[in-house]
Amino acid sequence: MNARYEPENRYQAHLLRLLRDHGPRSRSELGDAVQVSRSKLAVEVDRLVELGLVEPAGLAASRGGRRSGIVRIASATRFVGVDIGATSIDVALTNGELEVLGHLSEPCDVRGGPEAVLERVFALVDKLRQVDPFPRVHGVGIGVPGPVSFREGTPVIPPIMPGWDRFPIRGVVGRRLDCPVLVDNDVNVMTLGERHAGVARSIDDLLLIKVGTGVGCGIVVGGRIYRGVSGSAGDIGHIRLDESGPTCVCGNSGCLESYFSGWALARDAEAAASSGTSPFLGRRSAETGVLTAADVGDAVTAGDPAAMAVVREGAARLGRVIAALVSFFNPGMVIIGGGVAGIGHPLLAEIRSVVYRQSLPLATENLPIVLSEPGGTMGVVGATHLISDHLLTMG
Amino acid sequence: MNARYEPENRYQAHLLRLLRDHGPRSRSELGDAVQVSRSKLAVEVDRLVELGLVEPAGLAASRGGRRSGIVRIASATRFVGVDIGATSIDVALTNGELEVLGHLSEPCDVRGGPEAVLERVFALVDKLRQVDPFPRVHGVGIGVPGPVSFREGTPVIPPIMPGWDRFPIRGVVGRRLDCPVLVDNDVNVMTLGERHAGVARSIDDLLLIKVGTGVGCGIVVGGRIYRGVSGSAGDIGHIRLDESGPTCVCGNSGCLESYFSGWALARDAEAAASSGTSPFLGRRSAETGVLTAADVGDAVTAGDPAAMAVVREGAARLGRVIAALVSFFNPGMVIIGGGVAGIGHPLLAEIRSVVYRQSLPLATENLPIVLSEPGGTMGVVGATHLISDHLLTMG
Numbered sequence: 001m002n003a004r005y006e007p008e009n010r011y012q013a014h015l016l017r018l019l020r021d022h023g024p025r026s027r028s029e030l031g032d033a034v035q036v037s038r039s040k041l042a043v044e045v046d047r048l049v050e051l052g053l054v055e056p057a058g059l060a061a062s063r064g065g066r067r068s069g070i071v072r073i074a075s076a077t078r079f080v081g082v083d084i085g086a087t088s089i090d091v092a093l094t095n096g097e098l099e100v101l102g103h104l105s106e107p108c109d110v111r112g113g114p115e116a117v118l119e120r121v122f123a124l125v126d127k128l129r130q131v132d133p134f135p136r137v138h139g140v141g142i143g144v145p146g147p148v149s150f151r152e153g154t155p156v157i158p159p160i161m162p163g164w165d166r167f168p169i170r171g172v173v174g175r176r177l178d179c180p181v182l183v184d185n186d187v188n189v190m191t192l193g194e195r196h197a198g199v200a201r202s203i204d205d206l207l208l209i210k211v212g213t214g215v216g217c218g219i220v221v222g223g224r225i226y227r228g229v230s231g232s233a234g235d236i237g238h239i240r241l242d243e244s245g246p247t248c249v250c251g252n253s254g255c256l257e258s259y260f261s262g263w264a265l266a267r268d269a270e271a272a273a274s275s276g277t278s279p280f281l282g283r284r285s286a287e288t289g290v291l292t293a294a295d296v297g298d299a300v301t302a303g304d305p306a307a308m309a310v311v312r313e314g315a316a317r318l319g320r321v322i323a324a325l326v327s328f329f330n331p332g333m334v335i336i337g338g339g340v341a342g343i344g345h346p347l348l349a350e351i352r353s354v355v356y357r358q359s360l361p362l363a364t365e366n367l368p369i370v371l372s373e374p375g376g377t378m379g380v381v382g383a384t385h386l387i388s389d390h391l392l393t394m395g
Numbered sequence: 396m397n398a399r400y401e402p403e404n405r406y407q408a409h410l411l412r413l414l415r416d417h418g419p420r421s422r423s424e425l426g427d428a429v430q431v432s433r434s435k436l437a438v439e440v441d442r443l444v445e446l447g448l449v450e451p452a453g454l455a456a457s458r459g460g461r462r463s464g465i466v467r468i469a470s471a472t473r474f475v476g477v478d479i480g481a482t483s484i485d486v487a488l489t490n491g492e493l494e495v496l497g498h499l500s501e502p503c504d505v506r507g508g509p510e511a512v513l514e515r516v517f518a519l520v521d522k523l524r525q526v527d528p529f530p531r532v533h534g535v536g537i538g539v540p541g542p543v544s545f546r547e548g549t550p551v552i553p554p555i556m557p558g559w560d561r562f563p564i565r566g567v568v569g570r571r572l573d574c575p576v577l578v579d580n581d582v583n584v585m586t587l588g589e590r591h592a593g594v595a596r597s598i599d600d601l602l603l604i605k606v607g608t609g610v611g612c613g614i615v616v617g618g619r620i621y622r623g624v625s626g627s628a629g630d631i632g633h634i635r636l637d638e639s640g641p642t643c644v645c646g647n648s649g650c651l652e653s654y655f656s657g658w659a660l661a662r663d664a665e666a667a668a669s670s671g672t673s674p675f676l677g678r679r680s681a682e683t684g685v686l687t688a689a690d691v692g693d694a695v696t697a698g699d700p701a702a703m704a705v706v707r708e709g710a711a712r713l714g715r716v717i718a719a720l721v722s723f724f725n726p727g728m729v730i731i732g733g734g735v736a737g738i739g740h741p742l743l744a745e746i747r748s749v750v751y752r753q754s755l756p757l758a759t760e761n762l763p764i765v766l767s768e769p770g771g772t773m774g775v776v777g778a779t780h781l782i783s784d785h786l787l788t789m790g
Contacts, residue, residue: 204624205623219723222616227725228600228724228725229727229761230725230757230758230760231757232725232757233723234723234725235722235725235757236719236722238722239719239723240715240719240753321719323635324634324719325723327631327634328612328628328629328630328631328634330622330624330629331624332624358635360630362542362551362627363623363625363627363630365625366625
């Protein structure tokens, strides 16, 4: 196929988007979906085949007349999705329908700085590409755990990413992999993944609350990510709940994150271990030397009362913020994701109880509050959605 | 002009919207604004003149060649805007550019029920129409102080509007005034007014916090009102700040409204008068028998310390909610409106101080927080915008 994934007009872009999101379709099904003359459709589909962006895929069952030809996104199409977390990186290779062909994950401290982290990313991309018969990557999407200037593709004063401020990720990765690159924050990227392939398909207005090391919120309005006027929309981790609350990493006190987040849970776990209120965490601390949010999750699973109390109290704080956002935003779905969501049902139950009790009945009567699949590929898939959508918008 | 304000195609609708929002324009200016061939433009403008929706208005200054004809919305175009508040009704008659030709306001208790209140509205419309040389109203927009099913044009379980639940306002008014009618809540209608003719022109993402008897929020995303999946978006008055807070009109406790709203201020004023902490309010109460939020405003203006403390404390609570919403939504402007906004600078100063201290720097660095003009016509103008936009969207 072509070196560039570049439709020639909006019409072709629309067809490519349909084939990406819904898989192979017959020409007559495409005609039904876009409501256009048979002849106009035939011209544009033929042109997409000519450009190498689409390929024939057999014949559909007859609908009475001649059997309609099925087409699909060219099988040589390749996107790379990168999800850089605070403590790990995930890289996936997908086809043009954003199906994951390969996925690699490894621990990696984002504080190592952009050069070191991106070298690891390139190594993982190389590894995934070794077994791939097709030579070209058509675009790379990248999520990073901090605020991003979407236009410039650079992190902007990211609190947990020292050394990354204004680093030109887009240019560096684009030159190395020789293709278009887009960068967004990890929460938006995960939200796009849930919309494309996860629990939020066909939901047009939704919130995704990601609780990882920090806390952020992805906002979808009318099927599109809402970023706000300076790109900081959804940055809810530092909403102040109580000015006399715990000290936060941001230097203020009483922020949401200071009550409930990956780092706050690790802090609470250390306290519960050293004070002796949690025998489970005490033992774990003696074994491993350092406690994380995942240890709190294990303690909850083991039925440790102190850990359960910590989770319940933190989740109730988060639930009160979500309840306010639900009253304000009236979404069609709320998704709880990120590493801390791995705690699972005890966390979800507390959040649901607070939101259903505190938000307006009109806003909650048909509101699902669900967990994202833990350890999934929503981040990397969302990153490929980001870049492929960008390429289709330009067409 | 025509009985119906009904463009024949999207193109005509676009031209009418330009003329409504920007006033008379020459044909060549219209051509620049819509980027279309001269001949196509001429055909559509001529057709609008033929339909009686647009009329010639002289010749523009020469731009080198032949002088271009100016056109404007037909001067016989009439819209009616109705803003029903908890304790007053406002009715305005506008031309097709939504300029107010006449505006009447009178006290009216919404608890009187729909028949009685709408009779007053019809009386005011008749009064405004008496001096009008043109015979037809082309559309009516109505704002009501409660949740509305936008599609059906009826209030839905509105807490402060007994007797209005599911009342078919749209049908009743449409039959009486023989024209299309649209109903929305008062906050959305006011927000549309500020976008059309107030402080928010050209701001695409904004929040309007209306503090009247209750508290609500208008949300604009990408230049359009965002209503949420069940139409309750912006319903922030019952966000729970503290479950052990004051009892609210909704039956819960600690809602935002129970701390700061028209009714909460009236309650606090009564307390300050009867306990003797506010000599000003004590005297006012003796004179009038009942205290309102407006009396608190007068007391603040007179420098009464107890009233100032009540306002400062309530405004700080409201400010904390706004600060959270600013972090979440990253708007381009925040407008404070509604009757209580008449307290003016002392209220605004407290809100600004809390928001600028508590919200993210990225979200506040270019964020104006401003007062709506008190006692203005934003509600009625917004209501005419609602109905005219609806008519233009159908075209």
